[in-house]
Amino acid sequence: MKKNITIPVLETPTRLDKFLTKELVDISRTYIQQAIRDGKVTVNDKPIAPHYFLKTGDIIKLNLTAPKTPIVKPDKKVKFNIIAQTDDFLVIDKPEGLVVHPAPGINESTLIDGLLALYPDIRSVGDDPTRPGIVHRLDRDVSxxxxxxxxxxxFNNLKKQFKDRTIHKEYTALVTGEVQQPSGRIDFPLARSKSQHGKIAARPRGHDGDAAITEFTVIKKFSHQTLLNITILTGRTHQIRAHLAAFGYPLLGDKIYKPNKGKMTKKINRLFLHAHTLEFTDLAGRPQKFTSPLPKNLSDYLATLS
Known part of the structure; x- marks a missing residue:
């Protein structure tokens, strides 16, 4: 699709990605955002960020290929643990290696496929038929x-809680290197890497990028490695991985962010990052708190360090 759009007088400031989502009703916002990052959308003949606020008279140029609609299909073979269930929500324990929802280039069954096999009513929930019921996600490599x-x-309630940053999430992480300070905050803005596809880059403060805040507390130090408890106040793609790498202590087993950084005494065949606590409120305003124990392969690895 090749198309030029001249922006008329705007009554309120409008982001580029949100404007195009309303203009191109058959294309998802996720696809539009990626197309903008890939340079397939320009404003006044210049590459621009999805969060750019349009001005009257701006000229948007589109050069898009029709996106392939990901296939959603119930699959009983997808394995995951159910921690809690009500008529309004499910709390699940996602294993490492399982993709949350279908996307272009994903040719395997996903968590969504497994959920639909057990809970077909979820299909009508949400704002995207390829990710029904999903209000947040974990990377394939994260459990x-x-x-x-x-x-x-x-769905609407949880989306608002995430937007308002009232949902509490904690992770267990093992990083390479010995973190010296007992606790800290990492707040580098994050943006898509311009040189490496699929990678998120931490930007210096004051530069373009999405605001991101990661807090950590040291649980235990080992020789050349440190066990951390991580709390995130925002939920950016690869936030913990990119922040820790920029801080100088990349996650153990991370094949994307400085995988060879630091001296390692033992090998591990997965990313050492596990989401262990989640707190939110239900529709009645009651607080809900759920926890997930460290998977055996991670706890076994820690035992080799003690």
Whole structure:
């Protein structure tokens, strides 16, 4: 699709990605955002960020290929643990290696496929038919706790809680290197890497990028490695991985962010990052707190360090 759009007088400031989502009703916002990052959308003949605020008279140029619609299909073979279930939400324990939802280039069954096999009512929940009920996600390589909406009211409620940053999430992480300070905050802005596809880059403060805040506390130090408890106040793609790498202590087993950084005494065949705690409120305003124990392969690895 090749198309030029001249922006008329705007009554309120409008982001580029949100404007195009309303303009191109058959294309998802996720696809539009990626197309902008890939340079397939320009404003006044210049590459621009998805969060750019349009001005009257701006000229948007589109050069898009029609996206392939990911296939969602119930699959009983997808394995995951159910921690809790109500009529409004599910709390699940996602194993490492399982993709949360289908996307272009994903040719395997996903968590969504497994959920639909057990809870077909979820299909009508949400704002994207390829990711029904999903209000947040974990990377394929990350294990741990997630909440999935079973009703539209709960979906809207959880989305608002994430937007307002009232949901509390904690992770266990093992990093290479010995972190000296007992606790700290990392707040580098994050943006898509311009040189490496699929990688998130931490930007110096004051530069373009999405605000991101990661807090950590040292649990235990080992020789050349440190066990951390991580709390994130924002939920950016690869936030913990990119922040820790920029801080100088990349996650153990990370094949994307400085995988050879630091001296390692033992090998591990997965990313050492596990979402262990999730807190939110239900539709009645009651606080809900759920936890997930460290997977055996991670606890076994820690035992070799003690």
């Amino acid at each position: 741990g706790i997630m909440v999935v909406a079973r009703s539209q009211n709960m």
